[in-house]
Amino acid sequence: MPELTDTTEKGLEAHITQHLCLVNAFEERHFSNYNRVDCVDEDLLLLFCKPHRKRKS
Numbered sequence: 001m002p003e004l005t006d007t008t009e010k011g012l013e014a015h016i017t018q019h020l021c022l023v024n025a026f027e028e029r030h031f032s033n034y035n036r037v038d039c040v041d042e043d044l045l046l047l048f049c050k051p052h053r054k055r056k057s
Contacts (some may be wrong), residue, residue, distance in 0.1 A: 005015065020026035027044070034041050 005011065017026075017028055021028055029041060030045075033043060
């Protein structure tokens with residue numbers, strides 16, 4: 001018998017998150033890392049920007 005997909009909101013969220021992590025190298029993080037006022041994960045933004053920063057002479 002084929003495996004059934006959990007079509008509840010939690011089940012679909014878990015399925016999508018699993019796919020993003022395994023296929024797209026998405027990093028799942030706890031929601032508390034997300035700044036809801038500025039709509040950004042500040043730690044990941046800084047990690048992304050750090051190698052692109054120009055050095056001052």
